[in-house]
Amino acid sequence: MEKRILGLDPGLAILGFGAISCTKNPNLIQDTTVNVMDFGVIRTSKDTDMGQRLCTLYDDLHTLIDHVQPDLVAIEKLFFYRMSSTILVAQARGVVMLTLAQHHLPYVEYTPAQIKQALTGYGNADKLEVQEAVARELDLEDIPQPDDAADGLAVALTACFQL
Template structure:
């Protein structure tokens, strides 16, 4: 199973493509799509969409794992990030991908075993699980890879629960 992990943002959108083979993960690609602060929001969103579509066309993932938003302070930032998240979801849907969404707590739990783990612990686990020489930078990239790994660990259980609900 090939998984596209996405950490949504309008200035920096982290992405990571990993393949799960048995119990092992293999990193295929990762990075960040960045937009300039002075660029109109419509152009930034279009660039995010087009860039994600290129990544999807290049790697042909089976599923997208997207981090859910968690904001408790700045409503304007939350709305702008929500727009970028919507564009990311649309790019994935138009690319034929199934979408799975995970909260930051679920991602931390899947990688570290503790939902209140700090960012550094998650980054170390991403590096370890993917056998990377360094922690991926920027942080958004490591977060996207973490979302992909989270789905890799959770996919079978989620599928089984959906089948139970359908009965």
């Protein structure tokens, strides 16, 4: 059974995404085929009005969802580290949640530690270890760039492993 999974790493300046198809053999628990469909980022400029930045995210997310047609969306949970950036990420995340609701898409959320654990077996893995795991799991020659796109793929892979 094939599932299309869209992984999102929410951000206002850069929203990373990764889309994969995940096919599990119902007869063999460990037999899963994963293929990359697309990955990249949605960027907004800090020089642009906040409302317009949120509109850009909104419009580009609709286009992305129409393109990928996911069965499930996986989102990295909001991580609090600096209040000013947390508020901006929360606003972007609100746009993500609205867009998913409008498309009637189910979603799951994972903390950074859950994503690291799923991909490396260690919840405190560093960013490079996670990126290398993404490249290895997806049989890619290079680590996906930019980092936010690799993060989007990592979130999608975490959801695939949980199926």
